[in-house]
Amino acid sequence: MKNDFNVIEFIKEFSTNCSKVQIKNFEKGETITTFLVNRNQFCILISGTADLVKYDYNGNKIIAERFSENSIFGEIFYNINTNNEFIVEAKEKCKVLLYSYDDINEKCKSNCKFHQTLVRYFPDIIISKITDLTSRIELLSRRTTRDKLLGYFDLLSKQYGKSFTLPFSVTELSNYLSVDRSSMSRELAVLKSEKFIEQDRRKIKLLY
Amino acid sequence: MKNDFNVIEFIKEFSTNCSKVQIKNFEKGETITTFLVNRNQFCILISGTADLVKYDYNGNKIIAERFSENSIFGEIFYNINTNNEFIVEAKEKCKVLLYSYDDINEKCKSNCKFHQTLVRYFPDIIISKITDLTSRIELLSRRTTRDKLLGYFDLLSKQYGKSFTLPFSVTELSNYLSVDRSSMSRELAVLKSEKFIEQDRRKIKLLY
DNA sequence: ACAAAATTGTTGCAAAAACAACAGAAAAAT
DNA sequence: ATTTTTCTGTTGTTTTTGCAACAATTTTGT
Numbered sequence: 001m002k003n004d005f006n007v008i009e010f011i012k013e014f015s016t017n018c019s020k021v022q023i024k025n026f027e028k029g030e031t032i033t034t035f036l037v038n039r040n041q042f043c044i045l046i047s048g049t050a051d052l053v054k055y056d057y058n059g060n061k062i063i064a065e066r067f068s069e070n071s072i073f074g075e076i077f078y079n080i081n082t083n084n085e086f087i088v089e090a091k092e093k094c095k096v097l098l099y100s101y102d103d104i105n106e107k108c109k110s111n112c113k114f115h116q117t118l119v120r121y122f123p124d125i126i127i128s129k130i131t132d133l134t135s136r137i138e139l140l141s142r143r144t145t146r147d148k149l150l151g152y153f154d155l156l157s158k159q160y161g162k163s164f165t166l167p168f169s170v171t172e173l174s175n176y177l178s179v180d181r182s183s184m185s186r187e188l189a190v191l192k193s194e195k196f197i198e199q200d201r202r203k204i205k206l207l208y
Numbered sequence: 209m210k211n212d213f214n215v216i217e218f219i220k221e222f223s224t225n226c227s228k229v230q231i232k233n234f235e236k237g238e239t240i241t242t243f244l245v246n247r248n249q250f251c252i253l254i255s256g257t258a259d260l261v262k263y264d265y266n267g268n269k270i271i272a273e274r275f276s277e278n279s280i281f282g283e284i285f286y287n288i289n290t291n292n293e294f295i296v297e298a299k300e301k302c303k304v305l306l307y308s309y310d311d312i313n314e315k316c317k318s319n320c321k322f323h324q325t326l327v328r329y330f331p332d333i334i335i336s337k338i339t340d341l342t343s344r345i346e347l348l349s350r351r352t353t354r355d356k357l358l359g360y361f362d363l364l365s366k367q368y369g370k371s372f373t374l375p376f377s378v379t380e381l382s383n384y385l386s387v388d389r390s391s392m393s394r395e396l397a398v399l400k401s402e403k404f405i406e407q408d409r410r411k412i413k414l415l416y
Numbered sequence: 417a418c419a420a421a422a423t424t425g426t427t428g429c430a431a432a433a434a435c436a437a438c439a440g441a442a443a444a445a446t
Numbered sequence: 447a448t449t450t451t452t453c454t455g456t457t458g459t460t461t462t463t464g465c466a467a468c469a470a471t472t473t474t475g476t
Contacts, residue, residue: 054346062349064342077338084346104331123312126334130285133341134272138262138292140348141270141386143464145433171453178349180434185455187433201442201454351434352462379423388464393425395462409424409472 006070010117011046011097018114022098026050032088032096035078042074042101048094049167053175054086063176065136066167072129076101140178145187148177153197157206166202214278218325219254219305226322230306234258240296240304243286250282250309256302261383262294271384273344274375280337284309348386353395356385361405365414374410 023046026032032050033041045067052065052073064086067073073088104122107115135155142148152173156164166173170188174181191197198205231254234240240258241249253275260273260281272294275281281296312330315323343363350356360381364372374381378396382389399405406413 054349056350056355060351064345064349076335077342079339079343105328120313122331123334126331126338127284130334130338130341131287133338133345134285135287137272137341137344137348140345141262141272142264143268143386143432147264169453170455178351180351181454182435182456183433186457189455354462377423378425389424390426390465391463394427397425 010121011044013113013117018110018112019108020100021114024096024098026090026094026096028090028092030090030094032090032094033074033098034088035075035080035086037075037080040074040076040101042076042099043072043088044097044099045069045071045073046095046097048096049091050094051089051091051172052086053089054084061175062178063168063172065133066176068167072125074098074101077129145177145179145184146191148179149184149187149191150196152177153204153206156204162206164204166204168202170201218329219252221321221325226318226320227316228308229322232304232306234298234302234304236298236300238298238302240298240302241282241306242296243283243288243294245283245288248282248284248309250284250307251280251296252305252307253277253279253281254303254305256304257299258302259297259299259380260294261297262292269383270386271376271380273340274384276375280333282309285337353385353387353392354399356387357392357395357399358404360385361412361414364412370414372412374412376410378409 024032026048033043047069050067050071050073051063052067054062054064056062065071065073067088078086099118104119107119139148139151139155142151156166168176170185171181174184177184188197188199192199195207197207232240234256241251255277258275258279258281259271260275262270262272264270273279273281275296286294307326312327315327347356347359347363350359364374376384378393379389382392385392396405396407400407403415405415
C-alpha cells in the first residue's frame with residue numbers, strides 16, 4: 001500500500017477541472033517557485049528533475065534536496081521564519097502540479113476525485129518524504145567528505161547495486177554533500193588510489 | 209488550525225482502550241526504541257525530552273534530532289535500508305505513546321475517538337515535522353562551525369529573542385551540529401572575543 | 417556532605433577541508 | 447563545424463577542524 005502507490009496514477013485520476021489545482025510547465029533553468037512568502041503552496045513534480053537550492057553569502061551553492069518524478073515540495077514544508085532564500089530550479093523540462101494547501105480536509109466545491117485521492121494517500125506520500133529527509137540528515141551529519149561520499153554511494157548501491165551512474169554531475173554532488181568541489185575531487189582520487197572505487201565522471205563502481 | 213492544535217489535547221481525547229495504542233514510561237537514560245527492524249512503529253512523546261542518536265565508527269555521537277513534548281518519531285519515518293543504528297534515548301523521564309501504524313485509514317475495531325482524531329490531524333502533525341527536518345538540513349548543510357552556530361542561534365532567536373538558554377548542553381550542541389566539541393568551544397570563544405555574542409555555558413546573548 | 421563522574425574551556429599539534437588558479441575535456445550554443 | 451561555456455581533475459597554500467590532553471568547574475550519586 002505504502003510503496004506501490006504511484007502519484008502519476010493519482011494525477012491521472014483527478015478531474016482536471018479541480019479549481020484548486022494548477023498544472024504548469026517549466027523549461028530548464030527556470031525557477032519553479034521560491035520559498036519567501038507563505039502561500040501554502042504544495043507541489044508535485046509530475047515529470048522532470050528539479051533542485052531545491054540556496055546560495056550562502058560566499059556564493060556557495062547548496063543543493064538541499066533533489067526532486068524527481070513524483071517528488072513533493074512546497075512552502076507548506078518550509079519554515080518561513082528563517083531568513084534563507086530557497087529556490088526550486090528546474091534542471092530539465094518539468095511538469096508541475098501546484099496545489100493551494102490550506103487544510104487537507106478542505107476540498108473544492110465539487111469534492112472531485114483529486115481531493116478524494118489526496119485525502120486518502122496524503123499520509124503515505126508524506127511519510128515517504130520524511131524517510132528521505134531523515135536519510136539526508138544522516139548523510140549531512142557525517143563529518144568527513146569521505147564518509148559523506150561513502151554514505152551516499154551506500155544509498156545508491158542499495159538501489160542500483162555496485163555499479164551505477166550518479167544522478168548528479170560531480171560539481172552538483174559536491175553541492176549536495178555540502179563540501180568543496182576540489183576537496184571532494186581530491187577525496188575521490190584517494191578512494192580510487194586505495195582501490196575502494198572506480199570512477200569516471202558520473203560512473204561509479206564500488207569495489208568492496 | 210495548523211499551529212494551534214495541541215497533541216496533548218488529542219491524547220486526552222482518545223479512548224484509552226484503543227487496542228492499537230500503548231502508553232509507556234521511560235526513565236532518564238533508557239532506550240525508548242531503536243530503528244532496526246521494521247515494526248512500523250509511530251510514537252508521540254507525551255512528556256519529557258529524548259534524542260535520536262547514532263554513534264559513528266569513531267565513537268562520535270550524533271544527535272540527529274531532539275524530541276520534546278508533542279514530537280513524533282518512529283520507524284515509519286526511517287528508511288530501514290541504511291545500515292545505521294539509530295537509538296531514541298530518554299534525556300529525562302518520558303511518557304510515550306506507541307502506535308502500530310499500518311495505514312492511517314486502518315482503524316481499530318471500535319473506531320475510537322483516537323482514530324477519528326488521528327485521521328483528522330495526522331497531515332498537519334506530520335507537515336510540521338517536515339518543516340523541522342527541512343530547517344535541520346539547512347543547518348547541517350552549512351560548511352563552517354561558525355555558520356552552524358549562528359544559524360542555530362538564529363532559529364532560537366526567532367522564538368526567544370536575543371537572549372535565551374540553549375536547550376542543549378555545550379557538549380550536546382556539538383553533537384547536534386555535528387562538529388568537534390573543542391573546536392566548537394574555540395569558535396564560541398572567537399565569537400565572544402569579536403563581541404558577536406555573550407555566552408556562559410547554556411546562556412547565550414546575541415549582540416547583533 | 418562528600419566522592420565520583422561528567423562538563424567545560426583551553427591549547428598545541430595533526431589532519432582535513434576550503435580556497436584559488438589552471439589546463440584539458442566535454443557539453444552547449446551558434 | 448566551430449566557438450564558447452561549463453565541467454573536471456589537479457595541486458599549492460591557507461584556513462578550519464579534529465584530536466588529545468589537562469585543569470577547573472559543575473553535576474550527579476550515595
